[in-house]
Amino acid sequence: MLKKISLRMRLTLLSAMVMAGAAVILTSVFLFGADRIFVRNLPQEFIAGDEITFSSEAAEGMELASITFTVKEAGNRFNLWGTAVLISVLILGTAAAWLVAGRALQPLEELSGTIEEISGNDLSHRVELRDRQDEIGRLARSFNLMMDKVSASFERQKRFSASAAHELKTPLATIAVNLDVLALDEAPSPARLEKVLKVIRANNERMIRLVDDLFRLTSDKDSIMDEEISLEEILTETAEELSRPIQEKHLTVSIGSMPDIRLTGSRVMLSRAVGNLFENAVKYNRDYGAISITARREAGKIMIRMADTGIGIPKEEIPRIFEPFYRVDKSRSRAMGGSGLGLPLVKDIMEKHGGSITVKSIFGESTVFLLEFPDTDADKKTSGQTVPEQ
Template sequence: MLKKISLRARLTLLSAMVMACVAVMLTGMFLVGADRIFVRNLQQHFVTQSDEYDIILSTTELNRSDAGEITFTIKQAGSQFNIWGAAGLALMLFLGTGATWLMAGKALKPLRELTGTIEGIGGNDLSRRVEHQDRQDEIGQLAVSFNHMMDKVSASFERQQRFSASAAHELKTPLATILVNLDVLDMEEKASAAQMERVLSIVRTNTERMIQLVDNLFQLTAKTGDGMCEEVLLEEMFAEILEEQTPQLDAKHLSVSLSGLSGMKLTGNPTMLYRAMSNLVENAIKYNRENGSISISASRQEGNTIIKISDTGIGIPEEECERIFEPFYRVDQSRSRSVGGSGLGLALVKDIVEKHGGSIRVNSRAGLGSEFILYL
């Protein structure tokens, strides 16, 4: 029943009930006490005095009839007193309820403003916030919490917009490349075998790129992975990754050092963990310098396995380190495109690590290389 009325009316009703109970109890105690003291005792006093001093009363103007009139007058005064007491009680309840209604309305005014602000927020405008004016009470805390929530929602909405725009751009680029080459081929009356082979190679490359992009997007949106309780040997996994990346390592003349991997194990999904580590090693190669180095180490600390992958590459500006794990985000758009990739690698790494109950962070400065640290 109470859930169907406003909070202001609910507070007023509950306050009125409490006031009524207290006022009735106090008024009842007061009226009973007054009746016992001023009516019954005083009436009994007059009757007793009239019996004992009947001779005296008969010789004066005060007789039994006068005592009866006095007693009746006292009873009448007691009844009037009770009536006025009840009327005063009703008046106090009415005034108290009205005052409670006004005070509740003033106290709940920020809630009405909060409701109005929430209703005024549109899907495309998340910039409005609730003014709490440094309030330290529960309503101020609610307003602060709401503003913090809206900050997170706004940031998430902006990331989603960037994600959608970047995904559309990443898919549009290979499709446009395929379409242009097909149009060029169509303009040729008699395409040579070499031209056909070139166009087919471009189409195949861009198709594989789109398949890889869609696969990465699918991995990002997958809630859980299968086989999350298998045992993975780090030494074997990194040996396989480095063997796969040998041509790229040789092309840049990079050296790789391994430490602490022997006997180290992880529990999780082998395919997902392999993909995460492979992405980090691939990035360490892509963005490294000629004749640079890569260091891979593992250690145990407080029940966690800590994996560090560092390089001597171009590094990442400090202000960009927090955003590199966002999907499609690139520190340097032109340089990132020249070395390939879609900007989903680190987002996938972070997603895989978090699905295994871990975390990842990066230490880097522009021109001084990068170090990725995984806690699993």
């Protein structure tokens, strides 16, 4: 029943009930006390007196009964007036409670109105705080903070959708153009056919990689997360896979010794994360540059540092490099075959393994990625230790 009544009405009724209860109790005590003390005992006081004097000569012959009757009548009038005042106070108090509750709940009305004005195309509406420090002010600030997060997420989603459509549209358009050009030639030569097929094959592989990365980025499918993987083994395998571009750029690759460092998680996912970072270090490095990879244990964590002498990242671009499809240099990244999903995948994989990734970069000079994994071996050793006997 109460859920169907507005909050303002509920506060008003509650205030009226509390006020009515207090007023009834106080009025009852007051009326009872007045009747008990001043009315019932008055005739006895007159009888017990030695002498009765009246200020008026007309009252000299008045009997004691009439005096008692007059006093009781006055008492009844007093009770009547007291009850009337009680009812008036309750009415006025209820009206005051209604007005005060309406003023106190006005920010909630504004909050409700703002929420109703919000649409999927416009998330800019916010609640005016007006320097409120009470619970309603905190609620308004929480709502505005939530809307800031929702708006930022909505904008990222829009950019993601637009970028995904663009990335898929580009190879499809390239394939369509080449097929149209080929259709204009009634008898295309084998060389022409081979060239068109090569373009179609390359763009088809690009779309397959893009869709595969999108699937990995958005998939909630559970993976085996309890495999023990040697970090040195993953880095060695990745270096062998990238040996050709490393040789073409004449890069110097240094991998520190880490025989006792093992990661716990999904081998496929961790290989992909390390491989993406290693591939970026090669792809965006300068000729005759260097790549340095080291790892160590520190404070219950495994710290992996991957540094390169590449083109670097502008400082203002660093906060956005983990957004899907975001590229620092769009034309250059696309020419190198990048889809803008490598670093978002790395971050997603790190979070799924309870780790984190940070980056430091000097534009035009170097980039350093720092990966942090929980050291499960350290936890096992700690839990397996026994306290020596004293």
